[in-house]
Amino acid sequence: MNPLAIGTIIETVDRIADDLITTDKERLELALKEQELEVRLLEKIHETNIEEAKHPSMFVAGWRPAIGWIGAISLGYQFVLYPILTWLWKILQAKNIIPLDMAPPPTMEADILWTIVVGMIGIAGLRTYDKLKGVDTKKIR
Numbered sequence: 001m002n003p004l005a006i007g008t009i010i011e012t013v014d015r016i017a018d019d020l021i022t023t024d025k026e027r028l029e030l031a032l033k034e035q036e037l038e039v040r041l042l043e044k045i046h047e048t049n050i051e052e053a054k055h056p057s058m059f060v061a062g063w064r065p066a067i068g069w070i071g072a073i074s075l076g077y078q079f080v081l082y083p084i085l086t087w088l089w090k091i092l093q094a095k096n097i098i099p100l101d102m103a104p105p106p107t108m109e110a111d112i113l114w115t116i117v118v119g120m121i122g123i124a125g126l127r128t129y130d131k132l133k134g135v136d137t138k139k140i141r
Contacts, residue, residue, distance in 0.1 A: 067116065067120060070116070071113070071116045071120050074113050074117075075117060078107065078113060082105065082107060082108075085104070085105050086104050086105070089104045
């Protein structure tokens with residue numbers, strides 16, 4: 001099951017339930033069952049994440065940090081290094097060190113970059129939530 005589709009599933013169940021259920025009590029019971037389903041799904045995802053983090057292989061346990069570093073390097077290139085490179089590029093072209101017809105360094109696809117970065121921020125937000133709730137991270141290691 002795709003964990004990202006849980007919202008769509010819940011909305012569909014809500015629409016069907018609204019057609020079938022008439023009392024407030026029945027609606028509340030259904031809402032409670034939906035929340036329990038979502039909690040169970042999130043618990044399974046969390047258990048999977050813990051098991052991945054325990055794995056001795058860097059290719060299993062290290063994929064999230066790798067994405068984080070790639071995102072940080074990409075942001076650094078796009079918003080720090082690239083502006084400096086284009087500025088230097090123009091200066092070097094003005095001094096005839098770089099030919100005028102030579103193209104400057106490429107930019108990155110910002111849409112893809114933001115997708116990765118926002119996803120990582122979401123994961124970090126979940127971790128912050130865990131810390132606020134007092135989740136013991138020593139058990140994860």
